[in-house]
Amino acid sequence: MLRFVLAGLLLISLNIQAQVLKIRDRKPGALTGSQFSASISDTSISLNQREKIIFKAIKKGNVPNFYRKLVLVTDSAMIGNTLTRISYYVIPDYIAIGSDSDYFYCPMTPALAQHVANKLKCSLPTRKIVNTIYANADIKLSPIPIPPTKAMTTVPVFIRHNQIVKQQRDSLGSKFVPGMLVGGDKKDIVLSNRIYNDTSAFHVVIYGWHQKDGKAIQPLYARHLNSWADYSHGVRLIQRKLWVNGKKMNIKKALRSERLSILLSDEGPIKKPFYPTHVD
Secondary structure, three states: OHHHHHHHHHHHHHHHOOOEOOOOOOOOOOOOHHHHHHHOOOOOOOHHHHHHHHHHHHHOOOOOHHHHEOEEEEEEEEEOOEEEEEEEEEOOOOOEEEOOOOEEEOOOOHHHHHHHHHHOOEEOOEHHHHHHHHHHOOEEOOOOOOOOOHHHHOHHHHHHHHHHHHHHHHHOHHHOOOOOOEEOOOEEEOEOOHHHHOOOOOEEEEEEEEOOOOOEEEEEEEEEEOOOOOOOEEOOOEEOEEEEOOEEEEHHHHHHOOOOHHHOOOOOOOOOOOOOOOOO
């Protein structure tokens, strides 16, 4: 009997280990982050066109190779009188396009963020998940905001902030290794009941940009329409499959659950854990 129990535990362990992002291999000669950002900086490119270009690049696998190895995050909560543990996998940093040495963070609208998540069999995070990721981050960068202007939604400002974050990473020298779990460099587009409950118009809900004392600069905020994407927004992907006390399930099921949602949400159950998107 003990042999079968140990075999079951080993199977659970093997299932939880070595999770990878479901994305194509990056092609030799694919654009670097600098080249890609320059290619979409033309002011004649509309937001809709830009987002189609971003999605196409991600779909083709032009994402740094180190993003393919997902990072394990664990948490727990008392449910009833039982300590319940959860394990899930996340990409090590906010989604970016380019090579391991030259990559460009891509702010995007929530519709595109959701479309990318769907394509890669992932979910966007909740506020609680963002807090848990930051608490577990190997590298905690200090937020460096750019003063708000009308240009904050344009690619030149995206590039400027990308360079700021790169300088922060470079200043760490050998302490930073691509693939480490990074926090503090962007705000998150998050799942929330406020996506659908606040008004009749859909909004993007943002949160985070933690300082090193663990406090987030950006409280949960839902006043921008869903066409908004500025330089500070990052897209963190969470693998759809997760494990509760070693049992595999889908993140949507857990988020919708009256009992289990406490493991992933501080808003209670999230019945619609996704943004509206017109693209399948």
